[in-house]
Amino acid sequence: MSGWGWLVMTVVVLVLLAMIVAVIVLLARAGREQRYPPPAARAPQDVLAERLARGEITIEEYRQRLAALGAPGHDPTGTR
Numbered sequence: 001m002s003g004w005g006w007l008v009m010t011v012v013v014l015v016l017l018a019m020i021v022a023v024i025v026l027l028a029r030a031g032r033e034q035r036y037p038p039p040a041a042r043a044p045q046d047v048l049a050e051r052l053a054r055g056e057i058t059i060e061e062y063r064q065r066l067a068a069l070g071a072p073g074h075d076p077t078g079t080r
Contacts (some may be wrong), residue, residue: 044069 014022045066 048057048062048065048069051057052059059067
């Protein structure tokens with residue numbers, strides 16, 4: 001086999017290896033995406049409660065915003 005034959009054979013082998021690696025990577029990514037569904041949407045009242053717990057808003061702001069949402073009865077502070 002001449003020098004060109006070895007070169008062509010080497011290039012073909014490298015291309016085949018690259019294709020095999022690409023298929024494995026694509027299959028791994030596809031499998032990972034299927035295992036982790038997107039998180040469910042959270043209720044606005046829960047987001048407000050978390051912000052209150054972190055200290056981002058005061059109890060008065062929490063109550064005002066909760067009333068604006070029209071969600072009576074959701075009071076994690078335990079006071080009314």
